[in-house]
Amino acid sequence: MSRIPAALALVAPAVLALAAMVLPQRAAALESLPASSPRATVSLAAAPAVIAPGQPFRVGLKQQLAPGWHTYWINPGDAGTPPEIEFSLPDGAQASGFDWPAPSRIPFGPLVNYGYEGAVLLPLTVTPPASLKPGDVFTLEARASWLVCEKVCIPEEGSFRLDFPVEASARPDPAQAAGFAAAEAALPRPAPWAAAIGFEGAQGALRIDSADLTPATVKTAEFFPAEWGVLDHAAPQLLQVAEGALRLGLPRGAAPLPPDPMQGVLVLTDAGGQRSAFTVAAQPGPLPAAVASTGAAASLPLWQAALWAALGGLILNLMPCVFPILAMKAIGLARLSGAARGTVRAHAASYTAGVVLSFLALAGVMLALRAAGSVAGWGFQFTAPLFVTAMGWLMLAVGLNLSGVFEFGRPVRMGSTVAARGGHLGSFATGGLAVLVATPCTAPFMAAAIGAAMAMPPAAALAVFAAMGLGMAAPYALLALAPGLAARLPKPGAWMARLKEILAFPMYGAALWLLWVLAQQVGPEGLAAALAGGLAIGFAGWALGTAQAARRRGAQWLGRGSAILAVCAALALLPQLVGAPPAAANTAAEAGSEPWSEARLAQLRAEGRPVFVNMTAAWCITCKVNERVALQSDAVRRAFEARNIAYLKGDWTDGGPAIAAVLRAHGREGVPLYLVYPAGDGAPEVLPQILTEQIVLQALPAS
DSSP states (O other): OTHHHHHHHHHHHHHHHHHHHHSOOHHHHHBOOOEEOSSEEEEEEESEEEBOTTOOEEEEEEEEEOTTOEEEEEEEETSOOOOEEEEEOOTTOEEOOOOOOOOEEEEETTEEEEEEESEEEEEEEEEOOTTOOTTOEEEEEEEEEEEEESSSEEEEEEEEEEEEEBOSSOEEOHHHHHHHHHHHHTSOEEOSSOEEEEEETTEEEEEEEOTTOOTTTOSEEEEEESSTTSBOTTSOOOEEEETTEEEEEOOBOSSOOOSSOEEEEEEEEOTTOOEEEEEEEEEEESOOOOOOOSSGGGGOOHHHHHHHHHHHHHHHTTSGGGGGGHHHHHHHHHHHTTOOHHHHHHHHHHHHHHHHHHHHHHHHHHHHHHHTTOOOOTTGGGGSHHHHHHHHHHHHHHHHHHTTSSOSSSSSOOSSTTTTSOHHHHHHHHHHHHHHHHTTOOOTTHHHHHHHHHTSOHHHHHHHHHHHHHHHHHHHHHHHHOGGGGGGSOOOSTHHHHHHHHTHHHHHHHHHHHHHHHHHHBOHHHHHHHHHHHHHHHHHHHHHHHHHHOOSHHHHHHHHHHHHHHHHHHHHTHHHHHHSOBOOOOOSOOTTEEEOOHHHHHHHHHTTOOEEEEEEOTTOHHHHHHIIIIITSHHHHHHHHHTTOEEEEEEOTTOOHHHHHHHHHTTOSSSOEEEEEOSSSOOOEEOOSSOOHHHHHHHSOOO
16 A cells, blocks of 8 residues: 555656646746745736737736735835846847835834735736737746745745737736736825925924815825835824825934935825825925824814813913912012002003913914924923023022012012013013913813914914913903902001012022923033023122112112123023033933833834823923822822833923924824823824823723
8 A cells, every 4th residue: 555655656747747738728828836935925927818019018926925924115114125026038028127016014023114915916017029920929037036024034036937829919818807907006106296395303294285185084194215214114104184284204214315306105094994005206395384183172163272272371370380470470469459440450451461462472483483394382492491591590580589689679579670670561571471481381271272273374373372361361350350359458568578588489499490401401511501690690689789788879880780790691601501412311211111212102012012102391390290190109100010001201301303293293282292002003092181190090001
């Protein structure tokens, strides 16, 4: 019995050879014998069954990949190499290169590749010689190589041959028609829209303006550059879609940017899951401006945005960053006790005007910077070390004034050089200063209102910010409507001087806090310049107070001159902050957290882990309170650990464009922003800007 299998083994090749000569060979003319491995089965397929002399026809490298394995696009992404093919052609024949179907993003550990999984056909065009005659056989021979990867990458290759009957008219083969039709449908079409692309530092964006693009027609978008390395392949591409506009964030890669239009493929997916690919030649220019978010904030009507803005402005009076200004407000209110109704109304109206006009000025600057392609958002001025330093010196000067080191005019005044003066100018300036120092905080309702305002026309956006100013000024404005309330305040007396001295200490605390913020932005050289400037401001206050106490005119002029020189010396130190090296990265991260980056987020999501993202800033008081109250609680930390939730913390202290793009993509114009990403590919949940431990625990995905 053992001899029978051996005999069959000897006879089988002869039987197969005889069958090859006797049976029809139609299939061999349409698809070559495959090159097979456990990873991939690859062959050369043809669309026609019969070709005609000189008439181009389509063939394609047909790949059937095992589950988990992939091959590559013309730009392979972070690693890999695209398939290659080389033909041996008769004289007079020509072959094009591959026409590449739109690829997919394929995570590969911390990397992202561009390529194909499953079944893919890479079509190309062959033109046979015009000298062929009916009855001839046109032989097409090719040698191809490809890299197939899963956890490891293995190079493979194969040789292929196709023999085509030649007749007067070509005939397609129905058996191959469906495969080639699907391959042709997967090829990108020329985009019907003009595209613009620009970069600012490491952050870039692609923008297209067209009535065809709306939140209803575009749910996802991906851009695949034709050139390797010009973009960060692993970084997420943050999408913003509004009515008639699309903006896709494109973090820059290590390779130099091309001087000509950037070529690539834009893949859009609609609400029904239909995938469409377009070839794009994006014209280079400045960083394209942001568009409105697709979130709920972008759809708020004007009246609702204004109402929420007013509520947010009212609540802003209770936020921690406004506490130092309560000193000025308290003294101003006390001074109004017993004043005439007309005086009360005028001071309340002046303060309200200062708040509202300051909000309008702040909004105007934000809108102008946004129109110029900047990343300005709520609290943007605190991302500038010069502003932080100047505000710290101002808080120090206000504290010195309240402590009695120097005075402006009468004994009890409002604080700084302008806000310290009595009268309506002092009330107006106090309102403006309150707005400036309030911006590190974000109150409930404000995030949606500001996000909606930034998506509105300028006039409507300014109306929303004016409503926010009215909300913040409402307690003081109430005195303008009912000035009789001032009569119920305590009568002026000696207690006011003591109150003024006590309220100086919140100002000193604010100055120290701003100094800490500055330390997160600049290195030791910049911090030393700010401290030296603070010393000069302190000396100026003392010199001015000495001049005010002196009786001799010469001593008065000497003190005032010394104060002016000291202030000038402080101002002369500001340019050093511009050239100071940035502060070193804060390596002492919060326990259990790691720095946020687009690449790290993509890697964690590729691993299937849920992720909690905390976008914060050193100057954001709301952020710090949320961390103390909720994120650093034992219950939240235990939940992170038990459910294997990664905690990424993004620092927007310097106003970087990468985090700004994330904020806008989720309808926010400033920090804090809290995102909870589920395991897998689901969209993140956006948490409120005021957190409690229970809010965080309820939002975390179950283990």
